[in-house]
Amino acid sequence: MKTIYLDNNATTQVAPEVLETILPYFHEFYGNPSSAHSFGGQVAEKVTEAREQVAGLLGARPGEIIFTSGGTESDNAAVRSALAAYPEKRHIVTSPVEHPAIRSLCRHLAKQGYRVTEVPVSSQGELDMDVYAKSLTPDTAIVSLMWANNETGVIFPIEKAAEMAKDKDILFHTDAVQAVGKIPINLRNNAVDMLSLSGHKLHSPKGIGVLFCRTGLKFKPYVIGGHQERNRRAGTENTAAIIGLGKACELAALRMKEKNPRVRHLRDKLEKGILEKVPHTKANGSTAPRLPNTSNISFEFVEGESILLSLDAEGICASTGSACSSGSLEPSHVLLAMGLTPTTAQGCIRFSLSVYNTEEEIDFVLQKLPPIIERLRSMSPLWTGHQRA
Numbered sequence: 001m002k003t004i005y006l007d008n009n010a011t012t013q014v015a016p017e018v019l020e021t022i023l024p025y026f027h028e029f030y031g032n033p034s035s036a037h038s039f040g041g042q043v044a045e046k047v048t049e050a051r052e053q054v055a056g057l058l059g060a061r062p063g064e065i066i067f068t069s070g071g072t073e074s075d076n077a078a079v080r081s082a083l084a085a086y087p088e089k090r091h092i093v094t095s096p097v098e099h100p101a102i103r104s105l106c107r108h109l110a111k112q113g114y115r116v117t118e119v120p121v122s123s124q125g126e127l128d129m130d131v132y133a134k135s136l137t138p139d140t141a142i143v144s145l146m147w148a149n150n151e152t153g154v155i156f157p158i159e160k161a162a163e164m165a166k167d168k169d170i171l172f173h174t175d176a177v178q179a180v181g182k183i184p185i186n187l188r189n190n191a192v193d194m195l196s197l198s199g200h201k202l203h204s205p206k207g208i209g210v211l212f213c214r215t216g217l218k219f220k221p222y223v224i225g226g227h228q229e230r231n232r233r234a235g236t237e238n239t240a241a242i243i244g245l246g247k248a249c250e251l252a253a254l255r256m257k258e259k260n261p262r263v264r265h266l267r268d269k270l271e272k273g274i275l276e277k278v279p280h281t282k283a284n285g286s287t288a289p290r291l292p293n294t295s296n297i298s299f300e301f302v303e304g305e306s307i308l309l310s311l312d313a314e315g316i317c318a319s320t321g322s323a324c325s326s327g328s329l330e331p332s333h334v335l336l337a338m339g340l341t342p343t344t345a346q347g348c349i350r351f352s353l354s355v356y357n358t359e360e361e362i363d364f365v366l367q368k369l370p371p372i373i374e375r376l377r378s379m380s381p382l383w384t385g386h387q388r389a
């Protein structure tokens, strides 16, 4: 059975060009970039090139790129650096729809005595900018807001939010794990101080990420040990993954204009098709600015987990929310924050596309999904209750 992979916000296929680039760095050029000999030196040169490629995609300087183990580490490093650099400040501003890498960290920090403000979002997932403005205080050590939401694709006005924080001399971090490679980002002339990205969301291997840290910023390292990454992140570099991430960033920059509109077309076709063919459905966050690849749909009167299992039986991979919370039957915190009831939130499916999806795959999903929902509803007490009402 062919797999139709529509779960690209969970993770992506390593691009064939990336795989080809990195293979020799496992068995042929396996030197340590910190070694004094030229065998290691040639790997150091490739790491330098990768740093330039990542910086190129972000409009950053190579020296502002710190390689980490992924999005979660970058998020932790950013927030913890701000708190360590400004120990007198005890307040953090964030949102209720952040990925657990920020949300759970902030909740953990709240238990340690930090004050955490979660700026609410609207029913479309948009940040309440008035509450945000009021939440910035002289005691605020850092703002951490995601650039784009992993479950709905809704994009926050990060440049504006960063500007507002800068006006009050407050550090601004953004979790751009879902945004990088999907929408243009240019850090050259904006007020973002720190930004997290993750390799496996943009067709490079897992276990590699970046923390962008603006030149001149007071940075306190989270991982301490050797002097790699100019003393900002200790540990022998994950060289093959770093080189792969560099290649993936180069590809993403090339594909941004040419391929992303095609992804948007496929996403829109899928979403429109579902809304037309299946009654009692709604696309969450669809009137807000959104990533081109993500669609989050509520199917009333049916459980998301049952939809996923039926799709899986047809070879279609989607998800009910973030991969990090799958397995838990709790409704999504993102959808609850947008005002969905727990029952409706439990009937939501996220479809997230990539440049590798095709028109035929979308047609196949549009053919298989409506009868699945009809069958599941016919067995659902929620549906029978609705019919009787």
Ligand code: PLP
Pocket (backbone or CB within 6 Å): 009, 010, 069, 070, 071, 072, 073, 075, 099, 101, 146, 148, 149, 150, 175, 177, 178, 198, 199, 200, 207, 209, 322, 323, 324
């Ligand atoms: N932030 C967001 C918005 C994400 O979607 C993810 C992964 O799903 C992460 C952070 C965590 O990244 P990683 O898996 O590289 O730790």
